[in-house]
Amino acid sequence: MPPTDAHADPVTGPAPRAGTGAEDTLDPPGTQELLAVPAEEIPGAPSTPSTPSTPSRPSPSDVFGAPGAPVTENAAGISELLDRPAAWQPAATPAGVFQLVPVRLGRDLAVISRWMNDPAVAAFWELAGAETVTAEHLRSQLDGDGRSLPCLGVLSGTPMSYWEIYRADLDPLARHYSARSHDIGIHLLIGEINNRGRGVGAMLLRAASDLVLDNRPLCTRVLAEPDLRNTPSVAAFLGAGFRFSAEVELPDKRAALMIRDRVHRAQL
Template sequence: MSIHPDHRHDLGTTPADHPSAEPTGDDTLDLRVDDLVALLTGGRRGTVPDTVPGTDLGTDLGTDAGTDRSAGPHPDTAVDSRLDGDLLDSVASWAPADTRFGSFRLVPVRPGRDLPLLTRWMNDPAVAAFWELAGPETVTADHVRAQHEGDGRSVPCLGVLDSTPMSYFEIYRADLDPLARAYPARPHDTGIHLLLGGVADRGRGVGTALLRAVADLVLDHRPRCTRVVAEPDIRNTPSVSAFLSAGFRYAAEIDLPDKRAALMIRDRALRHVL
């Protein structure tokens, strides 16, 4: 399963069982003053270190107990701090979630540690078909760097299942994203992009379980968010099906710059029903 974040796909055909639907005008984009201030004053949070020492993820997910802090913050800590502004309510601090496949948590990407793994995933043909980030490590590095150097509206994360990194997520403010031009966004709408790294994790319900878990994490930790949204390519039938099984509803088909997408929404009000 892969869901591309940059809307750069060829247009697909419209499935017969999903007729096109126009979003209603009931929702409006009404940014809060504090969001506008955060965007205007947050600015660039600096660049991501290019040479963070490689570490073992299994032992690097806890605290930095025993680290000498006399010389200033650890570079990785600095990266995490840039990823945890008010725009997304400190993703790195979100508690783990229990799934039927094990304990799952989101861990913000640290380039010096994670780029080789992410690059390998991006070069998987099934992933590359939708993410379009195949190529050398610099391609993935540029994609991640754009988020790290941004204003905090998108946080790239490893999805870690029982201490094993096995997926990649981007948690983003859909209402502050270009996506908001294509549908009637509401303040604090939060978006999800996902890819499953390992072939063994595809086609057996893992994606559905993780989508539900991450949507629940968003709703648990972002009290002002009333909806979690996604926009998989309409041609990516397995992804659309996984979202439906995870409690999202099919809202409409929307035209994005380089793909026709299925707008999927999971409503806070219906989270315990669907």
């Protein structure tokens, strides 16, 4: 089961949920190296066609799978259970254009593993160690049935955060609260130190939850469960229009159930 917290600004993140490892939102080491995703690999990004017939936007199989290789629904970012996140259009934010780009293991493992090895992140996600540790965590989702999808958060063309978008109503979390059909949960980890502590987390949480609500008509709410001790994470959710719903006793932590309702999104 994927992590649960979505801290977005300073310090540390969440404690892991049972069965998946980590659970909060966090930020990585002080290293400034960035992994740039070529524009042609970001759905919806401008491209320069070589011929008039070249499509301006590559298909998920072209972008996220090697030619001729079998591409699972989740690996291609076209999970039917999540209404095909790979096709979601970018969102405009005050900090630039933001997009969720489904993870491709060969392209993204090194940078995600580096983020997971930040001591502050590792305290909550518990995925520090060799790249194989992170790879196993990612594969469990990529090779699954599509109920959870790992994504890079790309801001103005640069990967700077890691996300997991998952069906909360189909997750073990559903045993701990009154789940509704099509509830969506999110986990967030902010990767680079220069993106922390400036309100970026709250801004991205709002953008990501808007993407979910805009593209999933059957979803009435987006939720997360940061560790109650993670004050920055809870504050980021509140700043993003989520409301505190309840304290939830999970196997590995006492969590704040944070909910953003579709019916109130314009007011919060």
